[in-house]
Amino acid sequence: xxxxxxxxxxxxxxxxxxxxxxxxxxxxxxxxxxxxxxxxxxxxxxxxxxxxxxxxxxxxxxxxxxxxxxxxxxxxxxxxxxxxxxxxxxxxxxxxxxxxxxxxxxxxxxxxxxxxxxxxxxxxxxxxxxxxxxxxxxxxxxxxxxxxxxxxxxxxxxxxxxxxxxxxxxxxxxxxxxxxxxxxxxxxxxxxxxxxxxxxxxxxxxxxxxxxxxxxxxxxxxxxxxxxxxxxxxxxxxxxxxxxxxxxxxxxxxxxxxxxxxxxxxxxxxxxxxxxxxxxxxxxxxxxxxxxx
Amino acid sequence: xxxxxxxxxxxxxxxxxxxxxxxxxxxxxxxxxxxxxxxxxxxxxxxxxxxxxxxxxxxxxxxxxxxxxxxxxxxxxxxxxxxxxxxxxxxxxxxxxxxxxxxxxxxxxxxxxxxxxxxxxxxxxxxxxxxxxxxxxxxxxxxxxxxxxxxxxxxxxxxxxxxxxxxxxxxxxxxxxxxxxxxxxxxxxxxxxxxxxxxxxxxxxxxxxxxxxxxxxxxxxxxxxxxxxxxxxxxxxxxxxxxxxxxxxxxxxxxxxxxxxxxxxxxxxxxxxxxxxxxxxxxxxxxxxxxx
Numbered sequence: 001x002x003x004x005x006x007x008x009x010x011x012x013x014x015x016x017x018x019x020x021x022x023x024x025x026x027x028x029x030x031x032x033x034x035x036x037x038x039x040x041x042x043x044x045x046x047x048x049x050x051x052x053x054x055x056x057x058x059x060x061x062x063x064x065x066x067x068x069x070x071x072x073x074x075x076x077x078x079x080x081x082x083x084x085x086x087x088x089x090x091x092x093x094x095x096x097x098x099x100x101x102x103x104x105x106x107x108x109x110x111x112x113x114x115x116x117x118x119x120x121x122x123x124x125x126x127x128x129x130x131x132x133x134x135x136x137x138x139x140x141x142x143x144x145x146x147x148x149x150x151x152x153x154x155x156x157x158x159x160x161x162x163x164x165x166x167x168x169x170x171x172x173x174x175x176x177x178x179x180x181x182x183x184x185x186x187x188x189x190x191x192x193x194x195x196x197x198x199x200x201x202x203x204x205x206x207x208x209x210x211x212x213x214x215x216x217x218x219x220x221x222x223x224x225x226x227x228x229x230x231x232x233x234x235x236x237x238x239x240x241x242x243x244x245x246x247x248x249x250x251x252x253x254x255x256x257x258x259x260x261x262x263x264x265x266x267x268x269x270x271x272x273x274x275x276x277x278x279x280x281x282x283x284x285x286x287x288x289x290x291x292x293x
Numbered sequence: 294x295x296x297x298x299x300x301x302x303x304x305x306x307x308x309x310x311x312x313x314x315x316x317x318x319x320x321x322x323x324x325x326x327x328x329x330x331x332x333x334x335x336x337x338x339x340x341x342x343x344x345x346x347x348x349x350x351x352x353x354x355x356x357x358x359x360x361x362x363x364x365x366x367x368x369x370x371x372x373x374x375x376x377x378x379x380x381x382x383x384x385x386x387x388x389x390x391x392x393x394x395x396x397x398x399x400x401x402x403x404x405x406x407x408x409x410x411x412x413x414x415x416x417x418x419x420x421x422x423x424x425x426x427x428x429x430x431x432x433x434x435x436x437x438x439x440x441x442x443x444x445x446x447x448x449x450x451x452x453x454x455x456x457x458x459x460x461x462x463x464x465x466x467x468x469x470x471x472x473x474x475x476x477x478x479x480x481x482x483x484x485x486x487x488x489x490x491x492x493x494x495x496x497x498x499x500x501x502x503x504x505x506x507x508x509x510x511x512x513x514x515x516x517x518x519x520x521x522x523x524x525x526x527x528x529x530x531x532x533x534x535x536x537x538x539x540x541x542x543x544x545x546x547x548x549x550x551x552x553x554x555x556x557x558x559x560x561x562x563x564x565x566x567x568x569x570x571x572x573x574x575x576x577x578x579x580x581x582x583x584x585x
Contacts (some may be wrong), residue, residue, distance in 0.1 A: 139556060194299070224406035274404070
């Protein structure tokens with residue numbers, strides 16, 4: 001066969017194609033609408049939002065809500081804006097992602113290239129751990145963090161995110177390394193390379209894509225987490241998602257919708273940027289999260 | 294000697310992760326299971342009371358509301374997300390210009406936090422400043438949309454926001470499935486004179502069965518775990534109108550000082566998820582093993 005196979009061989013009429021594009025554009029608008037509402041209303045004054053049309057662009061653009069959201073608005077008792085919470089999230093995300101990714105890589109290496117009796121059971125148990133409803137661990141985790149002196153600290157949150165991230169990171173690397181030629185590993189061993197030498201010199205250099213997938217996956221999950229943040233963070237360690245929720249759902253004072261929208265975008269920005277820059281890898285992570293085996 | 298050591302290194306490397314998971318997942322499940330059979334209130338205690346918390350739980354109106362809401366939410370969320378996802382995937386699979394851009398737009402909600410989604414939809418659906426007010430500004434004075442404030446309809450606003458967040462994900466799953474369909478089958482059907490519509494209905498969609506299954510499992514497990522979105526949009530209200538098992542568990546455990554009941558609700562959630570996930574993973578791993 002010399003004819004290149006098309007993605008889809010079905011032909012459709014001209015009218016049909018117009019209808020398809022109209023529908024596709026309709027859904028583009030549907031998905032972008034909330035983002036548009038957030039952006040446009042974060043640039044309006046409160047009076048304009050109250051008096052007007054939420055879908056309209058701002059009449060007089062003001063950046064005041066952004067300044068408020070970042071550094072001035074009252075969250076909890078203090079008027080600090082979201083800045084300190086944004087920093088908390090960064091301090092939490094970096095080590096949690098690094099640790100869980102690195103451990104996942106080692107685990108995946110062991111489970112595929114050094115399989116031992118029972119390693120499938122080990123993998124099965126780690127895989128199942130990805131899907132538990134975290135409500136099941138809240139009470140004992142709160143106790144353990146208390147005993148370790150980590151209750152209400154960023155250290156505690158880092159620990160929690162690292163251990164509950166291990167299931168997915170191990171899964172990602174295990175599936176990736178399963179396809180990596182074992183002969184290369186065996187050849188290196190015959191040449192006298194040790195366990196760690198094989199890992200660093202042979203597997204890691206060819207693991208670029210899966211590192212990106214795993215880091216993005218973990219970054220998105222940890223940054224967007226709310227449940228652990230709400231359960232285990234304290235006054236000094238509140239992550240941004242929890243702070244944003246406190247800002248929006250606090251019952252005191254005037255509802256500053258424009259500040260809420262600016263704050264919501266601030267909270268969404270890091271993961272959104274990562275997604276736009278490397279969406280391909282993000283999707284790969286999602287797919288790996290859905291289709292196992 | 295060196296060989297023996299080499300043999301043990303991999304296990305030693307794996308051990309910390311595995312032990313950690315054993316403790317923080319399986320150990321904690323057992324501990325929560327134990328607490329669910331004790332008379333724990335504000336703090337855990339070890340006074341065994343059998344299954345009393347479970348009978349208390351299922352007698353609670355609050356819990357039954359949460360289960361009903363989960364059923365309404367879950368069914369609508371799963372069905373609509375799947376249908377919409379498949380529909381969008383089919384549309385996108387027609388050699389569309391700017392497909393990459395459109396796909397990116399459909400999928401971006403998956404990258405943002407449920408709290409952000411909740412804030413956006415909470416105010417957009419708020420009758421005072423959102424959609425209803427906007428329609429009034431546009432001259433449609435009689436337009437009414439106050440579901441988010443209405444006990445009978447608030448749960449549907451959660452469905453709307455949740456579908457917005459995850460339907461792109463389902464689309465991506467189906468698109469990957471559609472791209473995997475062998476074109477020879479389609480060509481053969483065309484030679485036999487089948488229309489495009491018929492080919493989809495009779496050949497392609499039935500081939501998507503594994504994707505339907507994956508989507509079902511992923512969406513069900515997301516539905517049972519839904520917590521953030523509810524907290525951000527309605528906080529479980531108005532009244533208890535949008536209470537779900539996850540919000541129930543949290544409030545009974547941490548604010549109402551009924552830890553035993555809270556633990557038993559967590560166990561029920563775990564059973565719901567495991568009864569779907571375990572058979573699924575089992576069949577996936579077996580199918581994966583057969584392929585190799």
